[in-house]
Amino acid sequence: MAVLDHKRRAALALDVASSPAALDLRAVRREVDAALATFLDAKEQSAPGPELTSLIAQLRTFLTGGKRLRPLLCMCGWYAGGGEGDHSPAVRAAAGLELFQAFALIHDDVMDASDTRRGRPSAHRALAAAYTAGGGPADRAAEHGLGAAVLLGDLALIWSDELLRGAGLTVRSPERVLPLLDEMRGEVLYGQYLDLQTTGRLSGDVDTAARVIRYKTAKYTVERPLHIGAALAGATPRVDAALSAFALPLGDAFQLRDDLLGVFGDPQQTGKSVLDDLRTGKATVLMALAVQRASRSELRSLRARFGKPNLDERDADVVRSVLDRTGARQAVEEMIRDRRDEALTALDHAPFPAAAVAALRDIAGSATARHA
Amino acid sequence: MAVLDHKRRAALALDVASSPAALDLRAVRREVDAALATFLDAKEQSAPGPELTSLIAQLRTFLTGGKRLRPLLCMCGWYAGGGEGDHSPAVRAAAGLELFQAFALIHDDVMDASDTRRGRPSAHRALAAAYTAGGGPADRAAEHGLGAAVLLGDLALIWSDELLRGAGLTVRSPERVLPLLDEMRGEVLYGQYLDLQTTGRLSGDVDTAARVIRYKTAKYTVERPLHIGAALAGATPRVDAALSAFALPLGDAFQLRDDLLGVFGDPQQTGKSVLDDLRTGKATVLMALAVQRASRSELRSLRARFGKPNLDERDADVVRSVLDRTGARQAVEEMIRDRRDEALTALDHAPFPAAAVAALRDIAGSATARHA
Numbered sequence: 001m002a003v004l005d006h007k008r009r010a011a012l013a014l015d016v017a018s019s020p021a022a023l024d025l026r027a028v029r030r031e032v033d034a035a036l037a038t039f040l041d042a043k044e045q046s047a048p049g050p051e052l053t054s055l056i057a058q059l060r061t062f063l064t065g066g067k068r069l070r071p072l073l074c075m076c077g078w079y080a081g082g083g084e085g086d087h088s089p090a091v092r093a094a095a096g097l098e099l100f101q102a103f104a105l106i107h108d109d110v111m112d113a114s115d116t117r118r119g120r121p122s123a124h125r126a127l128a129a130a131y132t133a134g135g136g137p138a139d140r141a142a143e144h145g146l147g148a149a150v151l152l153g154d155l156a157l158i159w160s161d162e163l164l165r166g167a168g169l170t171v172r173s174p175e176r177v178l179p180l181l182d183e184m185r186g187e188v189l190y191g192q193y194l195d196l197q198t199t200g201r202l203s204g205d206v207d208t209a210a211r212v213i214r215y216k217t218a219k220y221t222v223e224r225p226l227h228i229g230a231a232l233a234g235a236t237p238r239v240d241a242a243l244s245a246f247a248l249p250l251g252d253a254f255q256l257r258d259d260l261l262g263v264f265g266d267p268q269q270t271g272k273s274v275l276d277d278l279r280t281g282k283a284t285v286l287m288a289l290a291v292q293r294a295s296r297s298e299l300r301s302l303r304a305r306f307g308k309p310n311l312d313e314r315d316a317d318v319v320r321s322v323l324d325r326t327g328a329r330q331a332v333e334e335m336i337r338d339r340r341d342e343a344l345t346a347l348d349h350a351p352f353p354a355a356a357v358a359a360l361r362d363i364a365g366s367a368t369a370r371h372a
Numbered sequence: 373m374a375v376l377d378h379k380r381r382a383a384l385a386l387d388v389a390s391s392p393a394a395l396d397l398r399a400v401r402r403e404v405d406a407a408l409a410t411f412l413d414a415k416e417q418s419a420p421g422p423e424l425t426s427l428i429a430q431l432r433t434f435l436t437g438g439k440r441l442r443p444l445l446c447m448c449g450w451y452a453g454g455g456e457g458d459h460s461p462a463v464r465a466a467a468g469l470e471l472f473q474a475f476a477l478i479h480d481d482v483m484d485a486s487d488t489r490r491g492r493p494s495a496h497r498a499l500a501a502a503y504t505a506g507g508g509p510a511d512r513a514a515e516h517g518l519g520a521a522v523l524l525g526d527l528a529l530i531w532s533d534e535l536l537r538g539a540g541l542t543v544r545s546p547e548r549v550l551p552l553l554d555e556m557r558g559e560v561l562y563g564q565y566l567d568l569q570t571t572g573r574l575s576g577d578v579d580t581a582a583r584v585i586r587y588k589t590a591k592y593t594v595e596r597p598l599h600i601g602a603a604l605a606g607a608t609p610r611v612d613a614a615l616s617a618f619a620l621p622l623g624d625a626f627q628l629r630d631d632l633l634g635v636f637g638d639p640q641q642t643g644k645s646v647l648d649d650l651r652t653g654k655a656t657v658l659m660a661l662a663v664q665r666a667s668r669s670e671l672r673s674l675r676a677r678f679g680k681p682n683l684d685e686r687d688a689d690v691v692r693s694v695l696d697r698t699g700a701r702q703a704v705e706e707m708i709r710d711r712r713d714e715a716l717t718a719l720d721h722a723p724f725p726a727a728a729v730a731a732l733r734d735i736a737g738s739a740t741a742r743h744a
Contacts, residue, residue, distance in 0.1 A: 112519075137572065144571075147483035189523055193520070196516065
């Protein structure tokens with residue numbers, strides 16, 4: 001389905017809309033989870049030795065409870081691109097994206113030395129605990145956990161590649177999907193590297209902070225999953241462009257929300273500490289705006305706390321009040337609203353079937369208004 | 373060239389032998405290095421931002437000075453499999469294997485907290501130094517270096533995939549090459565995980581130690597590169613089996629030599645500290661044999677030193693003398709000789725062109741008798 005004329009597309013839109021299963025996001029989620037389970041079962045059975053079982057179990061635990069945002073977007077991309085018939089290649093690709101995200105998060109937590117993720121111990125913490133529980137010496141547990149988490153992330157990365165490649169090869173257009181994967185992986189690592197470079201330095205450089213989220217999140221989390229799904233459906237370049245027009249502002253808004261939740265969120269709901277971002281000194285747009293607008297004494301106050309590993313709840317309160325008083329928090333809320341609106345406007349004339357448009361609207365709403 | 377009859381193969385053998393460039397290992401090395409340089413140049417030019425330049429520069433430095441064993445074996449596999457004509461797909465795959473090895477070493481050094489590699493600072497050390505040199509706060513340098521090295525390894529991994537996949541797709545048999553890659557990557561990560569699990573525990577379990585090197589080295593370093601080269605040439609299963617018969621004993625011998633050099637080597641020649649393996653407590657065959665043969669007092673002596681982060685030169689001397697007195701060192705030397713002989717014998721009737729056999733003999737000699 002490389003090209004669809006307008007009549008054909010209108011008919012397809014009706015088809016999809018009249019088939020509620022097609023864009024039932026909960027059903028999609030179940031299918032993606034089933035694909036992940038099947039893949040990991042096969043890996044467990046073909047493992048060279050029993051030792052991998054415990055590592056795979058850690059991966060399964062880690063995969064529980066994610067938002068499945070990238071898989072859902074991949075499936076939306078498939079439908080937006082006019083995908084019809086057997087959508088199992090897109091489901092496998094979607095599952096591959098979730099494994100890739102597991103890789104990214106596991107390594108990210110190692111890099112940030114984060115203790116929790118999704119309300120549970122982060123992978124390196126869980127692996128350290130498992131090591132001690134298995135009789136390993138306690139004084140090696142942290143080092144072992146770190147090493148095992150690096151490996152677990154590596155494993156998730158190469159397995160995501162297998163799932164994604166396998167999905168692409170069963171359909172017409174591996175030569176379109178694989179370069180997108182390469183782009184996606186390069187972009188997110190570039191974003192992570194920028195992130196790492198800027199972390200710990202209090203700065204008013206909003207442009208660089210915006211650049212980090214463009215690569216680390218907007219392209220990686222939203223645009224590329226949509227493109228990959230669309231490529232599997234053999235979508236036209238016009239569809240790709242319309243997906244980007246939706247994806248990039250939405251992705252920026254998603255990360256801006258994440259940054260707000262990282263400082264103002266409820267840990268019970270986010271599953272993440274509300275001190276981690278401040279302790280590691282994440283150079284967010286939020287923080288850059290605050291620096292730009294801060295008085296001299298507010299700046300001193302930020303400087304004394306931002307990026308300090310021993311920052312406590314009281315310090316965090318002081319930082320929060322500066323973010324409020326300078327209007328930085330409010331400015332970020334406005335940026336989120338503007339970008340969400342831009343994304344929604346882009347959908348108004350997008351050449352997608354109606355059911356895909358409706359699903360993307362839903363996702364745009366929940367990704368920008370969420371509490372977790 | 374899926375099937376070659378004997379006459380055809382004999383003719384080919386003569387062709388290859390009469391073309392000295394075909395198995396000039398130094399020329400092969402230059403071609404692989406040129407392919408790596410071309411690939412990294414392209415990555416630098418297409419980078420989303422200038423920040424990647426410094427990371428790519430670190431990768432180039434890291435890639436300088438390796439033995440290029442896997443690329444050479446990949447090229448030998450190509451010739452052993454009857455490859456002829458344009459060998460550039462095999463060169464690209466060989467370059468991809470070297471990038472994969474860079475990934476493995478960079479992450480390995482993070483996991484082992486090794487300070488040096490190939491006579492220079494390990495990647496996380498070099499990246500920490502670059503961070504401070506660029507004005508980064510000194511108290512964050514170690515953490516930053518670690519994070520950046522995890523990312524640099526990730527980047528090497530995904531780029532190796534691009535090179536390898538690109539090599540496979542330009543020839544007949546991506547469907548043979550790509551599953552081999554998946555196998556190889558899974559095997560080495562499994563070996564690394566076993567390694568990590570056993571590190572730091574003094575044990576007489578020779579079987580497990582042998583299992584680690586089978587996966588971590590014999591299959592990954594020797595067998596799979598040969599298979600990948602052969603697959604690119606469209607080799608027969610008979611060639612694959614003959615390559616395995618050579619590769620597995622040689623790979624075991626290669627790692628056994630590495631383990632000896634890790635304790636008895638000259639750091640000036642190996643480029644690695646001679647204390648690292650003992651400090652981290654590498655559970656080698658060498659150590660397992662010593663434990664099996666040690667008297668009670670020798671065992672106490674090992675236990676007091678093995679895996680202790682503060683082990684010094686004097687402690688290392690004590691451990692070395694136990695390895696000598698128990699005959700463990702000598703036993704490993706004998707194992708190396710036996711396995712090298714087994715590998716060489718396997719070549720006697722291998723269905724490879726003569727030039728490939730000669731190159732493999734050379735490699736077997738230098739891989740097992742080396743000092744670095």
